[in-house]
Amino acid sequence: MNGVKTFGEMTGRYRLTDVETVRSEGSWLFTVRDEHGTDEEVILVPCDDDDAESPVEAWVNRCTHEAQRLYRDEVGAVIRDGEIVCPKHGSLFDTCSGDCDNGEAAETTLVSVDVTAEEGQVYLTDDDVTFLHDGASDGDDDDGGTPDSTSHLRF
């Protein structure tokens, strides 16, 4: 249907990229449509915990404090010591659990999307969403914040 691949057509999972690409690029952005018909950006990020079930996790590209994108065009997601840095107020989210215990977004968890890594490949395996395309959501190429939203932090 209009080039959109549904899960039924893709036998339950859709190959996104490979683990090495996520590691080398630091993060990897794609867009899905959720069960309510809303397009959502999702980021793949490396998870380096020894006990982690997967070397890659996927989170909706939106801070839990405000509607601020975590992955920004031409910058990507900023990750330090296994934590995603929110570009607006600097809260840190664990790449493996999505949990935040600091700053404005403290005691919240990013919205997860199910992915599976197998033999170095990363597959979307979340029955609640449909893969649309790599990269940013169409028509939403700003950073989801005010024009000076990056001015609070220096990297």
Ligand code: FES
């Ligand atoms: S918008 Fe992310 S911490 Fe405020």
